[in-house]
Amino acid sequence: MTATDPALTSLPQGWFALSRLHDRIESRLEQALQAGHDLSVREYSLLAVLSRQHGGVGGHLRMAQVADAVVLSQSATTRLVSRLEDRALLTRYLCDTDRRGIYTDVTPAGLELLEAARPTHDSALCEALQEAAKDPELTDLARVVSSPNATAVARK
Template sequence: MEAETDVDVCAKWSETLRVYHNTSCELENELQSRHDLGRSEFEVLLILSRECGAAAGGKAKMKDIEAEMYLSQSALSRTVTRLEKAGLVTRAACDFDRRANFLMLTPAGLERFEAAKPTHRAVLVKHLVDTTASQPAAACSR
């Protein structure tokens, strides 16, 4: 197999950035307009739904969520605060480690997440599966 040239590698990198930007912007716009959720808020709900499942009382450590996210600790905290104010998650202190906090998905949070899942999936399929769809860059708005 022949080594790729710098131009080929740079072109692949540029294409990756274009796909990421277009997908990310459309996710943000669609989730916000249809479900009143930002992309990061959806990702937190996604992680919580996976960690906690549909079972009531399931909880996940903030540190574990942070490890899966692309956000800084402070940005994650702000995201969780927005979700908490909306009644979609609750925070709880850890009984045995005062430094740790748990997050729990509320029934309203699970309902909002389940409603938003098809929108999230449709945008991902559009940008990541259908290679014939070349969409112009959409402006990210909040």
């Protein structure tokens, strides 16, 4: 398939732009988080998801919920959780009322690393969006993603 193949050029251009923007952002975040905090984007995302669930005892998610939240398969999520558990950033434990249920919870060390990494993440995200805004094909998307309303929705 070539770049001029009708099957390729008939797809919506908006989808290609969205994919390019996502790849640029993810690449910038990956570099910054790895260099500054020895965290991958997926690891950061998992800590962020769990931290929003954290409210003391009971602030946890079942593994299936974790997989849905970070958009990974069950097996990839298990490997991700295991890596963070080995670093004492997460814990897993059985549900008190349903022994088949396994919960995942962020540890105080995980919360501390997340808070240390958040400024790096936010700065890299802003830089990636500012750079993308200079690309005529990405300007509108970068503006939408950068808007205060998008940020408020993402934090909910």
